Amino acid sequence: MEQRRYVPGRDEGEGTKRVVALSAGTAAVHLALIACGVKAGDEVLVQSYTFCASSHPITYLGAKPVFVGSEKDTWNMDPVLLEKAILDRKAKTGKYPKAIVPVALYGMPYQIDKIMAIAEKYGIPVIEDAAEGMGSRFNGQVLGTFGKYGVLSFNGNKMITTSGGGALICRNEKDANEIMWYATQARDAYPYYQHTAIGYNYRMSNVCAGIGRGQMKVLDAHIAHHKHVQALYEELLKDVSGVHIHKQPADPRYDANFWLCAATLDPEVRIQGQENAYKEVIKTAVGGAAGVIHQVDSATTDCQPNENVEALRVFMLGKKIEARPTWKPMHKQPVYAGAPVYTNGIEEELFKVGFCLPAGPYVTDEDVRYIVDTIKGAIER
Ligand SMILES: Cc1ncc(COP(=O)(O)O)c(C=O)c1O
Structure with missing residues (x-):
């Protein structure tokens, strides 16, 4: 049988990706952080040059953003500074940051090959904030599909819109289910509402989803x-x-x-x-x-x-x-x-x-x- 080449972000095989529609891109960042296990007191590395929605959800969880500067060419996260930050945070706090959030500023791809290589070296999950970069590609692959999670936004000003809305690209069915569970108030499977986790009302409404289906045609x-x-x-x-x-x-x-x-x-x-x-x-x-x-x-x-x-x-x-x-x-x-x-x-x-x-x-x-x-x-x- 032909050996499948390992491709970061596609390591569960072609066609396994699932996209969860949500109420906003900000909600997508928030839920991705939760799914990466970010908790109060943890640190998360995030591009500094961005809209606040990339970093604010880190603080919703009581965690701390650690900001990473940009490189001249793309205006996005500088991989050299990223690695420096990882090593310095480990030296200072004894722990590695819990996630890495690069941002496709104004749609420009970040150096995802280098960012993924660093992330894999230190075992830190990447949450791609591709809210502005829907349909942008790096080496032929769309942004949001390299990392463990990929954030999209359908805010009124974005590439396509559902009036307000967003989505989280997940690597597989299991991750997508977990995200949707959190997005629907984390209801356990009983005939009545039973909760073993704190969830959120982050699901995309059916009316917005209808608009989104139409918008997909003009993307x-x-x-x-x-x-x-x-x-x-x-x-x-x-x-x-x-x-x-x-x-x-x-x-x-x-x-x-x-x-x-x-x-x-x-x-x-x-x-x-x-x-x-x-x-x-x-x-x-x-x-x-x-x-x-x-x-x-x-x-x-x-x-x-x-x-x-x-x-x-x-x-x-x-x-x-x-x-x-x-x-x-x-x-x-x-x-x-x-x-x-x-x-x-x-x-x-x-x-x-x-x-x-x-x-x-x-x-x-x-x-x-x-x-x-x-x-x-x-x-x-
Ligand atoms: C970089 C970035 N991240 C996240 C978001 C959040 O998206 P939303 O407005 O859908 O919450 C936006 C846009 O608004 C954004 O520009």
Whole structure:
């Protein structure tokens, strides 16, 4: 009989994977951590440059996030820093961290071959946060299928949506059953409700699932569209000095979905209105906060995008274009003050110069041209 080659993440054979639909990607991260045995006092290694949903569920369990810095090329978890962090945590606490959470930032694949090799060397499970990377591939294999678990999100802004929702990719039926058990209040098999564990109400609703079944039909078209928009930005921005679109590495194994098109602005570029950047305290809601305004009393923090980047955001908003800052690194968030971090400072530098451009399914070629012309018009010559 032909010997099957061992492939990390496929070690239970082709076709054994199961996907559990859930109420949110955040719920998927939470349940994956539980299934990896994360408990109060444990440490979990997580990429710092990410949305808070990658790390917050670690704290729901009373565990501690240990933040890992990014590499320049992908903006994702640096495998060298990852191994350094594993060894240092073992030396300092006597224990290995309980899980590793790399994040496909803006859909860009992480160096999963290196991350899996390190994870296997130290016997630590990987939870891939592919919430932004649905359909992105590394070496032909989709993200979320390498690790022990893979997180997807169907939030309104994601590659496809169920209005709100998420999923956890599991390696086999047994793991999927356990996740679904936790997602349905952990009910034991009696005629009445009997509980031997604390569960959650994290199941995806049937109405959302119905929307999701329809959305699955447009996933490939959405991915193709996002790639097209990225290629157009790359083409149109190539001669704009001081503006650099974030490209995937030239290595053919990378195949990003380009969920969001991210770019950087050199610090010396002057933008119209820059003198007014950060002069006023924001009084409106921040993106995706359902209109909730949590008042603050200062216009600045100790780690923020450069003034020219903020001025560009404001300039573009004035032209009805929503450009957003990149994710503020988690180790720079006040709520994580004092958390251990292993970094070369790359994500902090990228946060200062980075911004995200519109890239959704409704962004037309004409829109991209208008956006690029607006960027050019914002630059003081
Ligand atoms: C990197 C990352 N992880 C997790 C999530 C959580 O997904 P959800 O909003 O579906 O809870 C998101 C998106 O919102 C995300 O961007």
